[in-house]
Every structure is written in C-alpha cells, then in structure tokens.
Amino acid sequence: MSGPVLALDGVTVEIRGRAILRDVSFRLEEGERAVLIGPNGAGKSTLLRVIAGTLHPTAGRVELGGTPMAHLERAEVARRLAVVPQQTALPFSMRVEEVVALGRLPHEASLRGARPADRAAVSAAIDRVGLGHLLGRDARELSLGERQLVLLALAVAQASPIMLLDEPTVHLDLRHQVEAMELMRDLNERDGTSMIAVLHDLGLAAHFFPRILVIDHGRLIADGTPREVLTDERIRDVFGVEPALVRLAVHGQG
Amino acid sequence: MTTTPVPVRHPAALTARVHGLGRVGWLLAAGVVVLLVVLVGAIVLGTSGLAPGTAIAVIAKRLLGVDLGTSWSAISEAIVMELRLPRVLTAMVVGAGLAVAGATFQGLLRNPLADxxxxxxxxxxxxxxxxxxxxxxxxxxxxxxxxxGLAFAGALLSVTVVYNLSRISSLSPLTSLLLTGYAVSSLLAAGLAMAMYLSGTALRQIFAYLMGGFDGSTWMRLAVAAPLIVGGSILIMLRARALNGFLLGEEAAAHLGVDVRRERAILLALASLVTAAGVAVAGLIGFVGLVVPHLVRLLVGPNARLVLPISALYGASLLAVADVIARLLGGLPVGVVTAIIGAPFFLALLRRTRTGYEL
Incomplete structure (x- = not known):
C-alpha cells in the first residue's frame, strides 16, 4: 500500500461562528511519527478530534488510507486508528486488565465476544507498557499517571496502524515520561505504527520526534524537523518564552 | 502491524480469569436453581395451603405433559394455573426486564444510580x-x-427529555441527571394526579399503576407484555459490545468503533420499551433495576455480556420474592416492598458514589 495513511486537506472548523482551525493541510506517510505542538487554545485538541473522526470539519476533508473519513464505518475507523486520551471517565469499578481489554472491542464480533487472540493481544499490551504489577487492581484507585499508562496499553491492544495521543505524558513522572516516549518510538520503529502525538514539552518533542507540526491560532504555521521548526524566533513568537529555556534540549537532537 | 504479539503468561491474570469464569458459571447455575426454587415456592406460599408436591405435579402435567401419578382437586389446579402461575411468571418477567433496563441505563449514562x-x-x-x-x-x-403504545411513548419521551436536559446543565453529570430525573418525575406525578382526578370509575386502576403490583395478573396480560419485555431484553443483550464501549465515556466509545448516536438511540429506546411493558402490566416498581445490576457488577465486573443476563436471572427471582413477601404481609403493593429494600440501598450508593465519580 502506498500513499499517505492520513491526509488532511483544507480542514476548517468553526464552532459558533468562531474559527478554531483554519485551512489545515498535511499528510502523514505510513510509518511516520510526528508531534503536534502549540500554545494552549491553539486548536491542537480540536485537530486531534477531527483526525479521530469524532468532530466533522466545517470545510475540508480528512482521508484515512485514501478513503474519506465520512465513508468509513466507526468500527472500521477504530481498526485503523487508536486514540489515547488524556483521561477518561471510570464510573464503575473495573480491573486494569478489563480496561485494557476494551481495546479489542473494534475487533470483536458483536455476538462472540473476546477470542483467544484478543486475550493474547491484551496480555501482550499489558506487558509491553509494563503494567504487570497492576493486574487485578481497580483502575479507579490508581494514580493519574498509572491510569494514563492503562489508557496507553488499551490503545496498544487495539493494534491499529495509526495512533493518536493527546498529551500522553502529562501526568507522568520524569522516568515514566521517558519510558512512555521510548515505548512510542518502539511502537513506531519496530511495529510500523504511524503516530501523531500532542505534547507540551518541547524538549521531549524535539528529542523523540523526527517531525514537528506547529499549530498557532488554528493555523498550521510550521512543519519540519525539530531544527527547522524550533527556531529562536518561533519559540519566542509562538510560545512566548526565552529560547534559552528549550534550546538545550533541541540541540541535543542531531 | 509487523510483529505478532507474544502471549505472555501472567500468573495473576490467568488465575483471575479462571477464577472469573468459574465465578460466572457458578452464578449462572445458582441463579437458575434459585429461580426454580422461587417459582415453586411462590406458587405454594399463600393463604390457601398448597403442598409443594401438588404444585409441581400440576405444573408438570399441565405445562410439560408429564404425569407424576399424584392426584389433586380442581380447586388446587385452578389456584396454581389461573392465579399463582401467571402472577409469579409476570413478576419474574417484569423483574428480569427492569434489571436489564436498569443495567442498560446505567451503562449508557455511565451512572450507577440511573434506573x-x-x-x-x-x-x-x-x-x-x-x-x-x-x-x-x-x-x-x-x-x-x-x-x-402510550406507556412506551411516555417512557421514551421522559427519558429523552431527562437525558437531553441533564446534558446541557452545567452541574456535574451525576447531580444534573438526578435533579432532572426528579423534576420530570414530579411533573409526571402531577399529571398522574390530574389523570386520577379526571378518571371517575377508572380511579382504582390508575391507583394500581402508582402502587405497583401483580394482583391483576392474567395469562392474557402476560402474553402481551412478555414478548415485549423478553424480546427487548434479548435485543439489548445482542448489543452488549456497544454497551461495553460506553464504559469509558461517549468519546472513548467512538474511538473504540461504536456509532455513538445510533447505538445510544437504539439502546435508550429498547430499555424504554422494556420498562414501559413492565409498567403497563405491573405499575411502578422501583429499585429492582438499581439493586440487581449493582450487586452483579460487584461480583463479575462491568462487562455487559455478563451483567445483562445475570441481572435478568436474579432480577426475576428478586421481584418474585418481593411479591411473595407483599402477599404474605396481607396484600401490600409490591412497590412498597421493593422500596423498603431499595431506598436504603440507593442512599448508601449515593454516599459511596460521590467519591468515585468523575469527568
């Protein structure tokens, strides 16, 4: 299969007359890993929702593997694309492995339920994210960071060729941030999972992602390697901080 | 994906699974036994003394065509076949339906207090x-x-209003759902009072809806309601996959491949249908839909594939037992009995839910 796994063309989103996204276009090739950065309120989350297919753009089109998103059934979208949200509701007591097992839902036949292959995928995902020590625990009693890792494991179990992550490290301590980043790199390089992540930490973004997309005021204003994108001028203009604060991490990237 | 996942054996996961399966099988088997015991017990117990053997023999002969070699009087047969059996079966069908509808509403609204x-x-x-x-x-x-038809329309209309009002409220989902449910129920109670005021001779029948009970159960009424309740419940169970998708919220359900708008509409409609058919034969009976799914979830976790059928089984037994208690206490409305069991349960749940609920 050739061609981009994901293509956005002139995507505009207006909510109550206010433009949240304006004319955003980009492509993600198979096996690519990109990070989406931008200040708060720039439209990153809205863009993720458009890519996930839960928000329909006011104008423009989104294609998954060459097929318009609007022509795909929800279950088919889920088999092609997994989403790791920041947090989610847990109204009922659920064990960690039960939450992760929900990742197999798009693969289940409506009547049969989970098959041995599904259980193996759940087990492998739990192992890969390193949650073996949390098995049997009620997911509601975990820390925010642990819950974030459970949601990551759910998406790994979903085994879709594209993964979207919304600030997947926001609740994690430093060691787990790095581990989660390394896991994402491993999923991308070893399994070929194409990936788009929203991150706030420019250092992590520059270090772990070969491609950076910058969103500001609803527009895609830069798209390239960390060196091309994270210039002193842009860091000052877009993020309003002194470049020295992030330069060190950026220059660590070859 | 290029790599095949290697199944890793987690001792804890495996024992949990084996344990879980055993528990489910045990719960199902026990549920069937309890249901049969309750069936016979509910037929036998009452003011006119019937021997359990007689009741079983009558049922075996009349329903299964098996002659157990016992003889009985025509009065015994009439009591079993025309009074007790339709009543007990109606209670069981309604109980199963209310439990399934409760589990559905709770799953769909992600609210353990929805019923x-x-x-x-x-x-x-x-x-x-x-x-x-x-x-x-x-x-x-x-x-x-x-x-x-009107019961279904009323149920569907009120659940739609409550659902939509609670979503646009700025209060927390739990608070707004309970408050809008309360407000709409109060308005409907006023409507019922108005209907009673205008009813004239039908007053007693409307009063019966308010109280809830199985005094008027007949084969004919059961024959109309049972297909709606059982059919609706089965259709809900066939959508267990979608209901599981809602466990982490509507956005997550969409990410997991659930067509949220469509499944939500279908499940709300089916649960309303089951509720309405139950109310049409038995009136207002509270808390069965709250207590049973909650206890089942404590035992088997929130997977709808397990929660729905097991809730149906135990909901049937619970309501039949509640009806026996109501009868033995001199013909109390069964809604009073379920409220005495259920209201403290609801309050306890409300206390505990405050800490666990988020979003």
Whole structure:
C-alpha cells in the first residue's frame, strides 16, 4: 500500500461562528511519527478530534488510507486508528486488565465476544507498557499517571496502524515520561505504527520526534524537523518564552 | 502491524480469569436453581395451603405433559394455573426486564444510580398507561395496544427529555441527571394526579399503576407484555459490545468503533420499551433495576455480556420474592416492598458514589 495513511486537506472548523482551525493541510506517510505542538487554545485538541473522526470539519476533508473519513464505518475507523486520551471517565469499578481489554472491542464480533487472540493481544499490551504489577487492581484507585499508562496499553491492544495521543505524558513522572516516549518510538520503529502525538514539552518533542507540526491560532504555521521548526524566533513568537529555556534540549537532537 | 504479539503468561491474570469464569458459571447455575426454587415456592406460599408436591405435579402435567401419578382437586389446579402461575411468571418477567433496563441505563449514562424509576422513565410509562385507561377505547386488542403504545411513548419521551436536559446543565453529570430525573418525575406525578382526578370509575386502576403490583395478573396480560419485555431484553443483550464501549465515556466509545448516536438511540429506546411493558402490566416498581445490576457488577465486573443476563436471572427471582413477601404481609403493593429494600440501598450508593465519580 502506498500513499499517505492520513491526509488532511483544507480542514476548517468553526464552532459558533468562531474559527478554531483554519485551512489545515498535511499528510502523514505510513510509518511516520510526528508531534503536534502549540500554545494552549491553539486548536491542537480540536485537530486531534477531527483526525479521530469524532468532530466533522466545517470545510475540508480528512482521508484515512485514501478513503474519506465520512465513508468509513466507526468500527472500521477504530481498526485503523487508536486514540489515547488524556483521561477518561471510570464510573464503575473495573480491573486494569478489563480496561485494557476494551481495546479489542473494534475487533470483536458483536455476538462472540473476546477470542483467544484478543486475550493474547491484551496480555501482550499489558506487558509491553509494563503494567504487570497492576493486574487485578481497580483502575479507579490508581494514580493519574498509572491510569494514563492503562489508557496507553488499551490503545496498544487495539493494534491499529495509526495512533493518536493527546498529551500522553502529562501526568507522568520524569522516568515514566521517558519510558512512555521510548515505548512510542518502539511502537513506531519496530511495529510500523504511524503516530501523531500532542505534547507540551518541547524538549521531549524535539528529542523523540523526527517531525514537528506547529499549530498557532488554528493555523498550521510550521512543519519540519525539530531544527527547522524550533527556531529562536518561533519559540519566542509562538510560545512566548526565552529560547534559552528549550534550546538545550533541541540541540541535543542531531 | 509487523510483529505478532507474544502471549505472555501472567500468573495473576490467568488465575483471575479462571477464577472469573468459574465465578460466572457458578452464578449462572445458582441463579437458575434459585429461580426454580422461587417459582415453586411462590406458587405454594399463600393463604390457601398448597403442598409443594401438588404444585409441581400440576405444573408438570399441565405445562410439560408429564404425569407424576399424584392426584389433586380442581380447586388446587385452578389456584396454581389461573392465579399463582401467571402472577409469579409476570413478576419474574417484569423483574428480569427492569434489571436489564436498569443495567442498560446505567451503562449508557455511565451512572450507577440511573434506573428506570430514578430517571423518570417508569413515571412516563405510568402516565402513558393512565391516559390509556382514561381514553374511552373499547375492544381488547385496542385496549392492549393503546396501553402499551402510550406507556412506551411516555417512557421514551421522559427519558429523552431527562437525558437531553441533564446534558446541557452545567452541574456535574451525576447531580444534573438526578435533579432532572426528579423534576420530570414530579411533573409526571402531577399529571398522574390530574389523570386520577379526571378518571371517575377508572380511579382504582390508575391507583394500581402508582402502587405497583401483580394482583391483576392474567395469562392474557402476560402474553402481551412478555414478548415485549423478553424480546427487548434479548435485543439489548445482542448489543452488549456497544454497551461495553460506553464504559469509558461517549468519546472513548467512538474511538473504540461504536456509532455513538445510533447505538445510544437504539439502546435508550429498547430499555424504554422494556420498562414501559413492565409498567403497563405491573405499575411502578422501583429499585429492582438499581439493586440487581449493582450487586452483579460487584461480583463479575462491568462487562455487559455478563451483567445483562445475570441481572435478568436474579432480577426475576428478586421481584418474585418481593411479591411473595407483599402477599404474605396481607396484600401490600409490591412497590412498597421493593422500596423498603431499595431506598436504603440507593442512599448508601449515593454516599459511596460521590467519591468515585468523575469527568
């Protein structure tokens, strides 16, 4: 299969007359890993929702593997694309492995339920994210960071060729941030999972992602390697901080 | 994906799974035994003494065609076949339906306190049923059709209103759902009172809807309601996959491949149908839909594939037992019995839910 796994063309989103996204276009090739950065309120989350297919753009089109998103059934979208949200509701007591097992839902036949292959995928995902020590625990009693890792494991179990992550490290301590980043790199390089992540930490973004997309005021204003994108001028203009604060991490990237 | 996942054996996961499966099998088997014991017990217990052997022999002969070689009087047979059996079966079918509807509402709204009674769905159905009683329609088919049709319309309308109002509120989902459910139920209670005021001779029948009970159970009524309740419950169970998707919220459900708008509409409609048919034959019976799914979830986790059928099984037994208690206490409305069991349970749940609920 050739061609981009994901293509956005002139995507505009207006909510109550206010433009949240304006004319955003980009492509993600198979096996690519990109990070989406931008200040708060720039439209990153809205863009993720458009890519996930839960928000329909006011104008423009989104294609998954060459097929318009609007022509795909929800279950088919889920088999092609997994989403790791920041947090989610847990109204009922659920064990960690039960939450992760929900990742197999798009693969289940409506009547049969989970098959041995599904259980193996759940087990492998739990192992890969390193949650073996949390098995049997009620997911509601975990820390925010642990819950974030459970949601990551759910998406790994979903085994879709594209993964979207919304600030997947926001609740994690430093060691787990790095581990989660390394896991994402491993999923991308070893399994070929194409990936788009929203991150706030420019250092992590520059270090772990070969491609950076910058969103500001609803527009895609830069798209390239960390060196091309994270210039002193842009860091000052877009993020309003002194470049020295992030330069060190950026220059660590070859 | 290029790599095949290597199945890793987690001792804890495996024992949990084996343990879980064993527990589910045990719960199902125990549920069937309890149901059969309750069936016979509920037929035997009552003011006119019947021996369990006689009841079993009558049922075996009349329903299964098996002659157990015992003899009985015509009165015993009439008590079993015309009074007790339709009553007990109606209680069981309604109990199963309320438990399934409760589990569905809770899963769909991600709210352990949602049940047909709390949400106002049952009140909507009762109001619809009361309107059907007042309207001057004659002919058996029309009466049943109108009764179930208006009960369904009332249930669907009230659940739609409660659901949409609670979503646009700025309060927390839990608070707004309970408050809108309360407000809509109060409005419907006023409507019911108005219907009673206008009803004249039908007053007693509307009053029966308010109280809830199985005094008027007949084979005919059961034959109309049972297909709606059982059929609706089975259709809900066939959508367990979608209901599981809602466990982490609507956005997550969409990410997991659930067509949220469509499945939500279908599941709300089916749960309303099951509730309405139950209210149309038995009136307002609270808390069965709250207590049973909650206890089942504690035992087997929130997977709808397990929660729905096991809740149906135990809901059937619970309501049949509640009806026996109501009868033995001198013909109390069964809704009073379930409220005495259920209301403290609801309050305890409300206390505990405050800490665990988020979003």
């Amino acid at each position: 047909p009674y709390v949400l106002g769905t049952a009140s909507g159905a009762a109001f619809g049923a009361a309107l059907a009683v007042i309207l001057p329609v004659h002919g058996l088919l029309f009466e049943f059709g109108l009764l179930h």
